Amino acid sequence: DYTTPLILAAAGGHTACVIELLEQGADPNARRVTGTTALFFAAQGGYVDVAxxxxxxxxxxxxxxxxGGTPLFVACQGGHEAMVSELLSHGANVHACMKDRATPLFIAAQNGHSLVLKLLLAAGANPDAARNDGATPLWIAAQMGHDHVVKILLHNGALIDAVRCDGATALFKAAHKGHSAVVHELLKFRPNLGPLANGETALHAAVMFGHLPIVKQLVAAGSDTTVANQDGYTPVQLARQQKFASIHQYLKEREQQPIGGGTPKRSAGPPANKSKTPVASKGAPAPSVPITG
Known part of the structure; x- marks a missing residue:
């Protein structure tokens, strides 16, 4: 596989061996069949002196x-702040992309490394750079439950309602996954609470998977409990269908509360399905981005 002694020494963080091999003429540019070099493995291990x-x-x-993974990618993946800083100081491309268009910032967000995230943003990384499937760093951080990362991205101008190819926003995915702390951060930036391109709302996602605390958060933020999804179900009807008794009871009570002293809301029956957009995937999470070593 074309692994050289220098690559092995760098991967193990053996500084003295690296120096000796280079003095004996070892090629620092030698690559394995995967395209990786000694620097790649030094970055992966966080061995700054070797790098x-x-x-x-x-x-x-x-x-x-x-x-498409560069040393910067694996340093970000491992959360090696000192290594990221070192590579950036030597001109590492903060806008580099893997085959699926994931950036170093996406990898840092996916793995919850907030300090690395700040270094990349300070170096000019685009907070909205999306993968081929439309997932942004904010979207992946929301899915993974990294509320601290979500907060940083939002305060650096990340688009709150950027959608993945299946129509899901960061709020929708956080509601689906049950990440209450992420939902809390997202709601501060007034995300879309209404129907999305996938024919669902974030409230429907929370109801579908039985997340009562998030249902309460979304209702308190102004989510409409009477809006039907593309299958014709309101949140209360969906809760009944899914047999989530506590959510069903909570939503029924909310519907019966008069608004401004007016007539209590009534739950409408399932309307005709007018959506032409397929339902977003509610099951499998977005896969982690593999970086070949």
Whole structure:
């Protein structure tokens, strides 16, 4: 697989061995069949001293693997702040993309590394750069439940209602997954509470998967409990169908509360399905981005 002694030494963080091998003429640019170099593995392990030696010896900072991963990607994946800082100081491309268009910022957000995230944003990373499937760093952070990352991204201008290809927003995915702390952060930025392109609302997602605390958060934020989804079900009807008694009871009580002293709301029957957009996937999470070593 073309693994060299220098690559092995770098992967193990053996500084003295790396120095000796370079003095004996080892090539810092040598690549495995996966395209990875000694610097890639030093970055993956967080071995800053080794990385500095390799960079001084002429190792290319942005040499990528077959899937597009550079040393910066694996440093971000591992949460190695000092390594990320070192690579950026040597001109590592903060806008590099893997084959699925994931960026280093996406990888940092996916893995919940807030300090790395801040370094990348300070270096000019685009908070809204999306993968091929439309998922943004905010979307993936919401799915993974990283509320601290969500907060940073929102305060750096990330689009609150960016949608993945299935029509799901960050709020929809957080509601689906039951991440109450993420929902709390997202609601501060006035996300869309109404029907999305997938014919559902975030409230429907919370009801579908039995997340009563999030149902309460969304209702308190102004979600309409009478809106039907693309299958014709209001949240209360969906709760009954899914046999979530506590959610059904809560929503029924909310519907019966008069607004401004007026007539109590009534639950409408399932209307005709007018949506032409397929339902968003509610089951499997978005896969982690593999980075070949």
């Amino acid at each position: 500095r030696i390799l960079l001084k010896a002429g190792a290319p900072v942005d040499c990528s693997s077959v899937d």
